Amino acid sequence: MGRYKIKAFGITKDIVGGRETVVEVEGNTVSELRLSLQGKYPGLTTLKSLFIAVNNAYADEQTAIKETDEIAMIPPVSGG
Amino acid sequence: MGRYKIKAFGITKDIVGGRETVVEVEGNTVSELRLSLQGKYPGLTTLKSLFIAVNNAYADEQTAIKETDEIAMIPPVSGG
Amino acid sequence: MIQITEHNINIEEIVKAASRHEAGAVNVFIGTVRNHTKGRNVLRLEYEAYEAMAISEIKKIVDEAILRWSLLGCAISHRVGVLTPGEVAVVVAVSTPHRADSFTACQFIIDTLKQQVPIWKKEVFEGGEEWISATP
Amino acid sequence: MIQITEHNINIEEIVKAASRHEAGAVNVFIGTVRNHTKGRNVLRLEYEAYEAMAISEIKKIVDEAILRWSLLGCAISHRVGVLTPGEVAVVVAVSTPHRADSFTACQFIIDTLKQQVPIWKKEVFEGGEEWISATP
Numbered sequence: 001m002g003r004y005k006i007k008a009f010g011i012t013k014d015i016v017g018g019r020e021t022v023v024e025v026e027g028n029t030v031s032e033l034r035l036s037l038q039g040k041y042p043g044l045t046t047l048k049s050l051f052i053a054v055n056n057a058y059a060d061e062q063t064a065i066k067e068t069d070e071i072a073m074i075p076p077v078s079g080g
Numbered sequence: 081m082g083r084y085k086i087k088a089f090g091i092t093k094d095i096v097g098g099r100e101t102v103v104e105v106e107g108n109t110v111s112e113l114r115l116s117l118q119g120k121y122p123g124l125t126t127l128k129s130l131f132i133a134v135n136n137a138y139a140d141e142q143t144a145i146k147e148t149d150e151i152a153m154i155p156p157v158s159g160g
Numbered sequence: 161m162i163q164i165t166e167h168n169i170n171i172e173e174i175v176k177a178a179s180r181h182e183a184g185a186v187n188v189f190i191g192t193v194r195n196h197t198k199g200r201n202v203l204r205l206e207y208e209a210y211e212a213m214a215i216s217e218i219k220k221i222v223d224e225a226i227l228r229w230s231l232l233g234c235a236i237s238h239r240v241g242v243l244t245p246g247e248v249a250v251v252v253a254v255s256t257p258h259r260a261d262s263f264t265a266c267q268f269i270i271d272t273l274k275q276q277v278p279i280w281k282k283e284v285f286e287g288g289e290e291w292i293s294a295t296p
Numbered sequence: 297m298i299q300i301t302e303h304n305i306n307i308e309e310i311v312k313a314a315s316r317h318e319a320g321a322v323n324v325f326i327g328t329v330r331n332h333t334k335g336r337n338v339l340r341l342e343y344e345a346y347e348a349m350a351i352s353e354i355k356k357i358v359d360e361a362i363l364r365w366s367l368l369g370c371a372i373s374h375r376v377g378v379l380t381p382g383e384v385a386v387v388v389a390v391s392t393p394h395r396a397d398s399f400t401a402c403q404f405i406i407d408t409l410k411q412q413v414p415i416w417k418k419e420v421f422e423g424g425e426e427w428i429s430a431t432p
Contacts, residue, residue, distance in 0.1 A: 009210050010280030011291035048296050053278070056213040072210055072278075078292035079207070079214075079238060079279025080191045080250050080270060089346050090416030091427040128432050133414070136349040152346055152414075158428035159343070159350075159374060159415025160327045160386050160406060172308050175326065181382045184330040187402075189395065190322040192315060246317050259325065263403045266323075270395065 001026055004033060004065065007072035012050070015043040030054070031061040037073065048076045081106055084113060084145065087152035092130070095123040110134070111141040117153065128156045161235040162218050164209050164279075169237045174251045177235035183255035186233075187262035189270045195245035200285040207240045207249065210278040214238070217277045221269055229265040230256050236269070238279060249281075297371040298354050300345050300415075305373045310387045313371035319391035322369075323398035325406045331381035336421040343376045343385065346414040350374070353413045357405055365401040366392050372405070374415060385417075 002025055008016045023036040030052045038044050051074040052059050058074070065071060082105055088096045103116045110132045118124050131154040132139050138154070145151060161177040171190065179186055193205050222234050233255040243249055252270050256262040282291050297313040307326065315322055329341050358370050369391040379385055388406050392398040418427050 007210070009208055009278065010282070011294040013208075014291075046295055048294060053210070053213055056216050058276075072213070074210070074278050075280070075291070076293040077274070077276065077278055078281045078294075079209070079277050080274040087346070089344055089414065090418070091430040093344075094427075126431055128430060133346070133349055136346075136352050138412075152349070154346070154414050155416070155427070156429040157410070157412065157414055158417045158430075159345070159413050160410040171311055172306075175307055179326075179328060179382070181331045184328060186324075186326040186328060188322075188324040188326065189398070190311065190315075190324065191395070192320060192322060192391075194320040194393070195317045246315070255328075257330070259327070259406065260403075262325070263399055267396075267399045 002028060002067050004067060004071055006033075006037065007070070009072065010075045010078075011047065012044065012073040012075045015041050028064050028066070029061065030059045030063045030065060033065060033071070034061070044073070050075055082108060082147050084147060084151055086113075086117065087150070089152065090155045090158075091127065092124065092153040092155050095121050108144050108146070109141065110139045110143045110145060113145060113151070114141070124153075130155055162215050162222070163237040164211050164214055164240055165237060166239070166241045169239060169248045169251050171248065171251055174235045174237050174253050178233040178253035178255050180232040180255050182257065183232040184257055185259035185262040186253060186255045187259075187266040188251065188253040189266050190248055191250040191270070193243045193245045193247050193249055197283065202245055203284045203286060205243045205249070206282040206284065207238075207243060208280050209238065209240050213278050218273060221272045221276070225254070225265045225269055228268070229261040230258075231265055232256060234269070236273070240279070298351050298358070299373040300347050300350055300376055301373055302375070302377045305375060305384045305387050307384065307387055310371045310373050310389045314369040314389035314391050316368040316391050318393065319368045320393055321395035321398040322389060322391045323395075323402040324387065324389040325402050326384055327386040327406070329379045329381045329383050329385055333419065338381055339420045339422065341379045341385070342418040342420065343374075343379060344416050345374065345376050350413050350415055354409060357408045357412070361390070361401045361405055364404070365397040366394075367401055368392060370405070372409070376415070
């Protein structure tokens with residue numbers, strides 16, 4: 001159980017209404033974080049994909065997170 | 081039978097000793113012109129290839145030439 | 161040289177940064193803002209990057225390209241902020257000893273950048289706006 | 297725009313000449329003078345062109361590229377005269393709506409240019425000189 005500050009970019013910024021949001025998570029994995037985010041912001045489930053980055057790198061579902069990590073939502077990228 | 085002025089580029093300029101040469105040709109085809117050139121300048125036979133251009137386009141061996149045509153020797157190209 | 165910038169990209173500067181005297185070939189890809197997509201008139205694009213991660217992801221792509229091809233130099237610049245049609249959004253330049261590798265490596269980098277690097281664009285067209293590729 | 301020139305090639309100018317507002321992609325190939333080839337130290341290259349025919353042959357290549365890919369713009373500049381290592385010998389820039397075509401078309405043009413266009417280079421290296429590709 002923890003309180004995580006999550007950065008938002010692109011369409012996720014519009015969905016959460018700002019550059020950052022805070023969620024309470026039951027557990028300490030990316031997978032559990034994702035469930036909390038989707039519970040709080042159902043709009044996130046409409047995206048083509050949603051990756052989570054931990055400390056500036058793509059994380060997989062089993063990655064453990066700490067409250068001090070830099071965590072970000074990565075909706076489908078469209079650079080170039 | 082005719083007298084043809086031929087432009088020379090790249091290594092052919094060194095072989096004929098100038099930017100232009102004049103050859104007498106028995107006949108009026110590129111093929112016969114080539115024989116005359118190679119007779120006068122045996123060094124031309126050592127090239128990897130030697131195309132003849134007539135009026136700014138590659139000509140084939142059967143192409144008929146006139147003394148008023150712009151004719152050039154095209155040794156292997158190496159632009160770029 | 162890897163750069164995320166709010167300013168106009170100077171193509172000549174990126175090419176210079178990628179060039180090497182031992183290299184005979186430089187390939188450059190320039191992505192520009194089109195004035196229409198899917199039949200819509202594009203007014204502007206708004207680019208946003210997760211900058212620290214974007215630079216780190218681009219570095220990974222470049223490292224892979226160095227391993228796979230004989231990359232001698234590489235420079236990449238990506239714009240963020242508001243861009244209008246005709247403006248340069250991204251420049252990728254690579255130099256290699258021989259030219260075929262320069263094409264292959266440059267195409268690999270831009271293709272992979274578009275798939276992996278956390279940069280987003282919102283298209284603002286006549287009558288609406290859309291985060292590109294975000295929803296099915 | 298097709299150009300044979302004795303002056304430095306301005307890459308930005310060639311890119312501009314090839315760019316179109318309907319195009320999203322520009323690919324640019326830049327051939328530069330290497331400081332060594334086959335283990336020899338290159339002092340300079342001397343380029344010579346049969347200019348009228350070179351321009352006409354480049355036009356044929358561009359026309360074929362326009363037919364085969366969705367080429368929107370194309371600009372080509374080739375240097376002649378004396379060039380030293382690091383200098384730009386040739387620039388080919390093409391613009392297309394989508395990026396894969398820009399790579400394919402640009403590579404086709406430079407590959408075909410090197411095979412067909414009457415331009416020659418003499419390499420002057422430490423201890424000698426050679427017309428490149430002239431003899432077996």
